[in-house]
Amino acid sequence: MDISDYNKHFYSDVFASKHDIYYSVHRKKIETVLGLLSGFEGKNALDIGCGDGYITEIIGKSISARMFGVEISADAAKKAKEKGINVKLFDITKGKLPFESDFFDMVFCGDVIEHVYDTEKLLENILDVLRPGGTLILSVPNIASWYNRGFLLIGWLPTWVESASKLYTGNPFMKNSVGHIRAFTEKSLSSLLDIIGFENIVVKGSPILGNGMYSSRYEKIWNIVDSAFARKVSLASVLVASAKKPNK
Numbered sequence: 001m002d003i004s005d006y007n008k009h010f011y012s013d014v015f016a017s018k019h020d021i022y023y024s025v026h027r028k029k030i031e032t033v034l035g036l037l038s039g040f041e042g043k044n045a046l047d048i049g050c051g052d053g054y055i056t057e058i059i060g061k062s063i064s065a066r067m068f069g070v071e072i073s074a075d076a077a078k079k080a081k082e083k084g085i086n087v088k089l090f091d092i093t094k095g096k097l098p099f100e101s102d103f104f105d106m107v108f109c110g111d112v113i114e115h116v117y118d119t120e121k122l123l124e125n126i127l128d129v130l131r132p133g134g135t136l137i138l139s140v141p142n143i144a145s146w147y148n149r150g151f152l153l154i155g156w157l158p159t160w161v162e163s164a165s166k167l168y169t170g171n172p173f174m175k176n177s178v179g180h181i182r183a184f185t186e187k188s189l190s191s192l193l194d195i196i197g198f199e200n201i202v203v204k205g206s207p208i209l210g211n212g213m214y215s216s217r218y219e220k221i222w223n224i225v226d227s228a229f230a231r232k233v234s235l236a237s238v239l240v241a242s243a244k245k246p247n248k
Contacts, residue, residue: 028227029206029238030055033108033137034062036204036242042105044068046129048092048122049112053080059108060085068104070097092122102131109138114160114180123196130245136198139240142205143183146229147237158183186234189241198243205229205236 040063047056050069053076060067069087071077080087088098093116107126116122126136141160142148148158157163157170161183168174184192190201207226209219230236 025209028209028230029110029139029240030058032204032206032238032240033059033110033139036137036202036240037063037106037135040065040106040135042134044104045106045108046070046097046099046104047085048097048107048109048126050076050080050085050087052076053083053085053087055110056080056085056108057083063106065106068099092125093117095125097125097129099129101128102134104129104134105131106135106137109136111139111141113138114140114182114184117181119182119192120196123193123198127197127245132245132247134245136193136243136245137240139206139238140184140189141180142185142234142236142239144185144234145237146226146235149235184239186239189239193241193243197246199246200242200244202242203233204240204242205231205233206238206240208237 037059042063043066045060045063045065045067047053047059047067047069050056050071051073053069056067056069059065067085069077069080069085070090070092071080071087072089072091074089077087077089090098092112107130109126113119113122130136143158143161145159151158151171157174159171159174160178160180162177162180163169164177166177168177186203190203193201207223207230209223209226226237230238233239
């Protein structure tokens, strides 16, 4: 998929106008990210795949850091720059990140790595730009979530895993492709980070909350059940990991 297709399918003014809905769905995940950054000390932080800077801005205010971003969508990058974020238009699959080695105290990579073919190279590039002792925070969907285990038992495709590049088949709850080409469980994520060279790896679970598309009664039940399962990391909807670059 080229950049013009990416702009069309994965970023638009429609998304940008629905921040309230996005935040309602991902509020718990954002809170988990901020919790992992509690007590953070540092001045430079990077958001990989920063979009229009909506989450970047929230993180920056929370940790009082100078925020940088990389983004493939020119439309999104322009909006992020308007928020005062130092954004570089860059395709993270094309090589090293466009920053000096050992520059960042923290790198956030939220719901990005599942879209990348060479996950090892991306993590190696993140390790390069982190200072010794710096922190990586990343989030991914969990293929082994409680409901995905149920879907597999009845022969449905797990959510967030796709059989084609543009069409979605195999699960009636998923209507459109979202561009995922990698899948993660708690163990696979922590093992990958360890092999790449990170240490002090912590993985937490987070629910995905209702977005107002269904009856309030249905969403209330969903939120209670999904939040309960999120207490068991391996069954959570979303995995949020924290890891450190070793000190030299």
